[in-house]
Amino acid sequence: MDFSDLNDEELFLQMQDDLYDGLKEEVVAETEEALKRGFSPQDILDKGLVAGMDIVGVDFRDGILFVPEVLMAANAMKAAMELLRPLLTASGAARIGTMVIGTVKGDIHDIGKNLVGMMMEGAGLEVVDLGINVDADKFIQAVREHQPEILGMSALLTTTMPYMKTVVDALGEEGLRDDIYVMVGGAPITESFAQEVGADAYGRDAAVSVEIARAYLLTRRGAETPA
Numbered sequence: 001m002d003f004s005d006l007n008d009e010e011l012f013l014q015m016q017d018d019l020y021d022g023l024k025e026e027v028v029a030e031t032e033e034a035l036k037r038g039f040s041p042q043d044i045l046d047k048g049l050v051a052g053m054d055i056v057g058v059d060f061r062d063g064i065l066f067v068p069e070v071l072m073a074a075n076a077m078k079a080a081m082e083l084l085r086p087l088l089t090a091s092g093a094a095r096i097g098t099m100v101i102g103t104v105k106g107d108i109h110d111i112g113k114n115l116v117g118m119m120m121e122g123a124g125l126e127v128v129d130l131g132i133n134v135d136a137d138k139f140i141q142a143v144r145e146h147q148p149e150i151l152g153m154s155a156l157l158t159t160t161m162p163y164m165k166t167v168v169d170a171l172g173e174e175g176l177r178d179d180i181y182v183m184v185g186g187a188p189i190t191e192s193f194a195q196e197v198g199a200d201a202y203g204r205d206a207a208v209s210v211e212i213a214r215a216y217l218l219t220r221r222g223a224e225t226p227a
């Protein structure tokens with residue numbers, strides 16, 4: 001595929017179009033081309049992949065696109081994200097903490113959760129990804145096993161977001177709540193919802209979530225350092 005005729009703006013528009021059409025090979029090739037032109041992974045996500053997926057979301061909502069087409073778009077996006085993964089997860093920094101993350105029970109959306117996981121790794125966190133459709137028992141088991149400082153939950157559906165409270169309550173019942181920082185995120189989640197379910201923080205997007213996690217870990221480390 002030759003993109004030499006396209007200027008940068010046209011390249012990103014083409015990437016959005018091809019993502020919309022679920023053209024995996026094309027989206028991967030355009031991502032490679034954007035990397036070759038020196039764009040950062042964050043630029044490629046913002047201007048191409050996430051921007052394209054936003055359009056898919058609108059047309060899905062309006063009944064113009066259906067599940068099979070959205071699935072193809074999601075697969076194209078995931079393939080491109082695999083190219084970005086080594087760049088997003090590369091971290092020169094020493095490990096600053098551990099995070100367990102998963103998409104809550106009943107929900108199979110994982111693109112945003114994967115992105116958050118990759119960027120957390122890039123920021124120096126060890127990330128234990130429990131995948132999708134994760135129930136409270138599995139979260140609790142992972143917290144016991146990995147003893148993370150942070151637990152992250154993702155939900156993309158208004159029907160699954162209340163499950164975050166089930167998990168927070170289960171942590172409390174198991175005596176694990178006090179020592180863990182619970183972060184929640186996903187398209188329908190808001191700051192006030194995060195407070196309602198008893199989470200410690202709401203991550204609007206992956207970059208903001210990383211900032212919040214780093215700030216928390218630094219404060220926690222400071223608090224743990226003997227005077």
Ligand code: B1M
Pocket residue numbers: 050053054056057058060061062067068070071074106107108109110111112113115116151152153154155156157158159183184185186187188203204205206207209
């Ligand atoms: Co779904 N879907 N979907 N879908 N889907 C939405 C969420 C929807 C808003 C579309 C729409 O109507 N406009 C709608 C939900 C409506 C609602 O609940 N009010 C919807 C629906 C209805 C459904 C089904 C019910 C459709 C059906 O079967 N009839 C079904 C449900 C399946 C299930 O989960 N049980 C379904 C299925 C699917 C696909 C399988 C086809 C596919 C998912 C593929 C996959 O993930 N592997 C899919 C997709 C792709 C979407 C949209 C189009 C895109 C989601 C996405 O990947 N965005 C979505 C529309 C939308 O969200 N506008 C939609 C890109 C991603 C980078 O963004 O996930 O928001 P996002 O993540 C961001 C932030 O939210 C945040 O950071 C990320 C990066 O910046 N973040 C976190 C996310 N998680 C975080 C966790 C954190 C912190 C931050 O923890 C610390």
